[in-house]
Amino acid sequence: MSIRAVDEAPLNKFHRKLTWACAGGPFLDGYLLSIIGVALVGMSSELNLTTGDESLIGAAALVGIFVGGLFFGAVTDKLGREAMYTIDLAVLVAGSVLSVFATETWQFVVLRFVLGMAIGADYPIATSLLAEWVPNKHRGRLLGILILAWYIGAAAAYVVGYVLAEMWGTGSWRWMLASGAVLSAVILLMRIGTPESPLWLVNKGRTADAQKAIKKALDRTIPVEELLAASAAEQSVEQSRFRDLFQGTYLRRTLFCGLFYMCQITPMFALYTFGPTILGSFGLGEGNAGNLGSALISVVFVLGCIPALRLVDKVGRRPVIVWSFALMVIPLVVLGGGTALPIAVVITCFCAYALFSGGPTVLEWTYPNELFPTSIRATAGGVATSISRIGAAAGTYLLPISLDRLGIGTTMLIGAGITAVGWLVSFAWAEETRGRTLAETSALPGSERPASAGEEDRGSLRESGHSLRESGLGRS
Template identity: 80%
Template sequence: MSIRAIDEMPLTGFHRKLTWACAGGPFLDGYLLSIVGVALVGMSGDLALTTAEQSMIGASALVGIFFGGLCMGPLTDRIGREAMYTADLAVLVVGSVVSVFADAAWQIILLRFVLGVAIGADYPIATSLLAEWAPTRHRGRLLGYLILAWYVGAAAAYVIGYAIAESVGSGAWRWMVASGAVLSALVLLIRVGTPESPLWLVNKGRTAQAQKAIEQAIGRTVPVPELLAAAAVEQSASTYRLRDLFKGVYLRRTLFCGLFYTCQITPMFALYTFGPAILVSFGLHDGNTGNLGSALISLVFALGCLPALRMVDRIGRRPVIIWSFALMAVPLVVLGGGAALPLGVVIACFCAYALFSGGPTVLEWSYPNELFPTSIRATAGGVATSLSRVGAAVGTFLLPISLTGLGVGTTMLIGAGITLVGWVVSVAWAEETKGRTLAESSGLPGDAHSAPADSRAVPR
C-alpha cells in the first residue's frame, strides 16, 4: 500500500524545488571535498604543514563522512527527515566559518572531520526525503540528479579556487574555505520550509500531519482511509532496526548496495588521479591552471551521468547497472597497456569510462532508498555511504603505492578487476525497481504489499 496522491502525481514546481534543495547537499560535498585540495597549496605554507598533516587533512573529511552516514542515518529514521534536513546544513555553515580562523593543523583536521560528519549525514537525510516525495515514474531520475550535483560542486570548487588564487594572492586559502560557508548558507535558505516526509509521518502514526503536509506541498487532499491503510502497511514494517540490515533478504540488499557502490567509486578515484596527467597535453599544466583541468575532469564525469538519468526510468535499473559495469571494464582493460599507449587511445578510454560509469553513479542513492522500508531507509543509505567511503579511502591510499610499485598499466587492470566484481554483484543481486512504489520495492518477497501494482512493473 502506498500514498497514490504522491506516487501518481505529475512533476510540479514543488518537486523541482525539493530536488534543487536536496541536491544542495551533494553539491556541497563535491565542493567542500575539492576546495580543500586547492586551498592546501597556500595553507601548507601559512601553517607550516608537514606531509603527514596534509594527508590527515585530506583524509579527515572521508573519515567524518563514514561516521556521519553510519550514525546519522538511524537518527534520521528515528526523529524525522525534516528536523535533520536543516541541522546538518547549519553545521556546514558554522564549520566553514570557523575554518577561516584556524591557525594550526589540528584545528583544520578537526573541522574537516566535523564537516565530513555533516556531509555524511546529509546523504541519507536528503535522499530519503526526496525518494519519499518523488512520483514513482520519475523517482530514479530525480535521485540521479543528486549525484550529478556532486560533480558540478567539484567543478565549481576548482573554478572558484582558481579565481580566488588569481585575484587574492597571499592568504587566498582562507577565502576559499570561507566560500564554502556562503554556499552552505544559500542551500540552507533554499531548504527552509521543506515539509516532512508523509511516509515517515504515517510510519509514526501521525496521519493528520501527513495529510496536512500533502495538502500544503502538492495541493491534494488524501482521504483519511487511504492514509490509514498506508499507515497500517508502514507500521507493519516499523519494527525494523539497524540490526535487520544484516539479516535475510535485507542482508543481501545491504551487501549489494555497499559492494556495487564501492566497486564503482574505487576505480573512479584512480581515473581522477590519472586524468590530470592526460590534460597536461592540452596545456593545462601543474599549478593554479591545473585547477581548470581538474574542473574539466569533473564535468566529463558529470556528462557521463546524463544518458543514465534518462535510462533508469525508461529501461530499468537492473539492465542499466549490469551493462554499465560491463562496459566500464573495457576502457580500463585497454588502459592496462600502460604509458606506451597512444595519447588518443588514452583520452578515448578516459572519456568512455566516464560515459559508462554514469549508470552505477546515478543509482548510488536510488537503490538504497528503494530496497528498504521507511523505518530503516535512511539507515540503509547511511550504511551504503559509509561502506563506499572505506573503499574510497583505501583506494586513495593505495593508488600512489600501486602507481609507483606496479605501474599505471597494472593499476588500471586492478581497477578493471574491481569493476568486474561490481558486474558480478549486480548480475547476482540487482533487483528491478522501475515502476514500483516504495512499498512494493522495499517489501520482502511474498509480502502482499511487495507485489507489483500493475502488469507494467518488472518482476524481481
C-alpha cells in the same frame, strides 16, 4: 484520494524545488572536498604544514563521511527527515565559518571531520526525503540528478580556486574556505520550510500531520480515514531495525548497495588522479592551470551521467547497472597498457569510462532508497554510503603507492578488476524497481499477494515480515 496521489502526481514546482534543495548536499560534498585540495597549496606554505599534516586534513572529511552516514541515517529514521534536513546544513555553515579562522593542524582536522559527518549524514537524509515525495515514474531520474550535483560542486570548487588564486595568489586560501560557508548558507535557506515525508509520518502514526504535509506540498486533500488505515497497518507489523540490514534478504540488499557503490567510486578516484596526468600532456596539468584541468575532468563525468538519467526510468535499473559495469571494464583494461599507449587512445579510454560510469553513478542513491522500507530507509542509505567510503579512502591512500611501485598500467588493471567485481555483484543481486511504488520495491520476496478488486478500491497493499504494510500507498 489515497497517498497514491503522491506516487502518481505530476511534477510541479514543489518537486523541482525539493530536488534542487536535496542536491545541495552532494554539491557541497563535491565542493568542500575539492576546495580543500586547492586551498592546501596556500595553507601549507603559510602554516608550514608537513606532508603528514596535509594527509590528515585531506583524510579527515572522508572518515567523517563514513561515521556520519553510518550513524545519522539511523537517527534520521528515528527523528524524521525534515529536522535533520536543516540541522546538518547548519553544521556545514558553522564548520565552514570556523575553518576560515583555524590556525593549527588539529583544528583543521577536527573541523574537516565534523564537516564530513554532516555531509555523510545528508546523503541518507536528503535522498530518503526526495524518494518519498517524488512520483514513481520520475524517481530514478530525480535521485540520479543528486549525484550530478557532486561533480558540479567539484568543478565549481576548482574554478573558484583558480579565480581566487589568479586574483590574490596562494594567500587567498582563507577566502576559498569562506566560499564554502557562503554556499552552505544559501542551500540552508533553500531548505527551510520543506514539509516532512508523508510516508515517514504515516509510519510513525502521525496521520493528521501527513495530511497537512500533502496539502501543503501538492495542494491535495487526502481523506484522513485512508491515512488512519495506512497507519494502523504500519503499526500492526514489527518495524525493521538496524540489525535487520544484516539478516536474510536485507543482508543481500545491503551488500549489493554497498559493494556496487564501492566498486564504482574506487576506480573513479583513481581516474580523478590519473586525469591531471593526461591533461598535463596538453600543458594543463601544472600550476594554477591544473585547477581548470581538474574542473574539466568533473565535467566529463557529468556528461557521462546525462544519458543514464533517462535510461534508468526508460529501460530499467538492472540492465543499466549490469551493462554499465561490463562496459566500464573495457577502457580500464586498455589503459593497462600504461605509458606506451598513444595519448589519443588514453583520452578516448578516459572519456569512455566516464560515459559508461554514468549508470552505476546515478543509481548510487536510487537503489538504497528503493530496496528498504520506510523504517530503515535512511539507515540503509547511510550504511551504503559508509561502505563506499571505505573504497574511496583506500583508493585515495593506496593509489600513489600503487603508481610508484606498480606503475600506471598495473594500477589501471587493478581498477579493472575492482570494476569487474562490481559487475558480478550487480549481475547476481541487482533487482528491477522501475515504475514501482516504494512499498512494492522494498517488500521482501514472496511477501506480496495480488489485491482483490475490493482491496484495489480501498487502495490497500499487504506486505509481511520486516517490510512495510501500507494502505493507499501503492498503485492499484
